[in-house]
Amino acid sequence: KQEVTQIPAALSVPEGENLVLNCSFTDSAIYNLQWFRQDPGKGLTSLLLIQSSQREQTSGRLNASLDKSSGRSTLYIAASQPGDSATYLCAVNTGANSKLTFGKGITLSVRP
Amino acid sequence: SAVISQKPSRDICQRGTSLTIQCQVDSQVTMMFWYRQQPGQSLTLIATANQGSEATYESGFVIDKFPISRPNLTFSTLTVSNMSPEDSSIYLCSVEAPTGSEAFFGQGTRLTVV
Numbered sequence: 001k002q003e004v005t006q007i008p009a010a011l012s013v014p015e016g017e018n019l020v021l022n023c024s025f026t027d028s029a030i031y032n033l034q035w036f037r038q039d040p041g042k043g044l045t046s047l048l049l050i051q052s053s054q055r056e057q058t059s060g061r062l063n064a065s066l067d068k069s070s071g072r073s074t075l076y077i078a079a080s081q082p083g084d085s086a087t088y089l090c091a092v093n094t095g096a097n098s099k100l101t102f103g104k105g106i107t108l109s110v111r112p
Numbered sequence: 113s114a115v116i117s118q119k120p121s122r123d124i125c126q127r128g129t130s131l132t133i134q135c136q137v138d139s140q141v142t143m144m145f146w147y148r149q150q151p152g153q154s155l156t157l158i159a160t161a162n163q164g165s166e167a168t169y170e171s172g173f174v175i176d177k178f179p180i181s182r183p184n185l186t187f188s189t190l191t192v193s194n195m196s197p198e199d200s201s202i203y204l205c206s207v208e209a210p211t212g213s214e215a216f217f218g219q220g221t222r223l224t225v226v
Contacts, residue, residue, distance in 0.1 A: 032213055043118070043204055043219035044155075051213065089154065091215070097168070098143060098208055100215060102154040 006103035021075040023090030031095030118218030135205035140185035145206040195225045
């Protein structure tokens with residue numbers, strides 16, 4: 001059974017800092033991995049999708065990497081801003097009917 | 113990408129009643145997914161809804177409690193039946209992009225049962 005872990009559960013950083021959010025998964029036989037952002041009480045916004053054959057994806061200040069063999073992904077946020085404050089969720093697609101297995105998320109607070 | 117409209121956005125319901133949540137997608141999709149997010153927890157898949165067939169439920173979820181309809185390729189409903197305070201959660205519907213890889217989510221329904 002696939003398990004996804006995100007540690008720490010919460011992170012507080014000053015504005016402008018570059019930061020890395022970690023995600024680990026137990027079964028390396030994945031189809032793809034996706035990072036989401038969730039604002040309090042809201043739905044999920046897709047940030048980046050990495051296919052199993054890819055090593056990284058970039059969108060603006062965000063960069064996500066994938067090391068399938070070690071069961072790890074990182075989300076790098078450059079020059080963090082208060083507007084980046086949210087919960088960041090990592091989800092793994094094992095390809096079995098496209099079901100996603102989610103981590104519990106990392107709640108990020110960027111202090112002005 | 114896919115745009116998903118989910119209604120209602122929030123509701124407060126009495127225990128013992130039922131609530132039906134609607135999910136409308138702006139494009140035709142094969143599979144739609146319903147997730148639950150309990151307070152302070154991550155998302156858990158309730159069921160997968162395919163058009164023209166019965167929904168497939170995950171372990172711990174049953175059709176009597178969470179009946180699902182999928183009348184066409186752009187619409188689905190999830191009903192939370194005979195609600196109790198333990199059903200208080202955010203319920204989200206999700207689809208895959210037409211390319212079959214990226215997942216998109218609705219804005220969620222925040223349900224409080226009193």
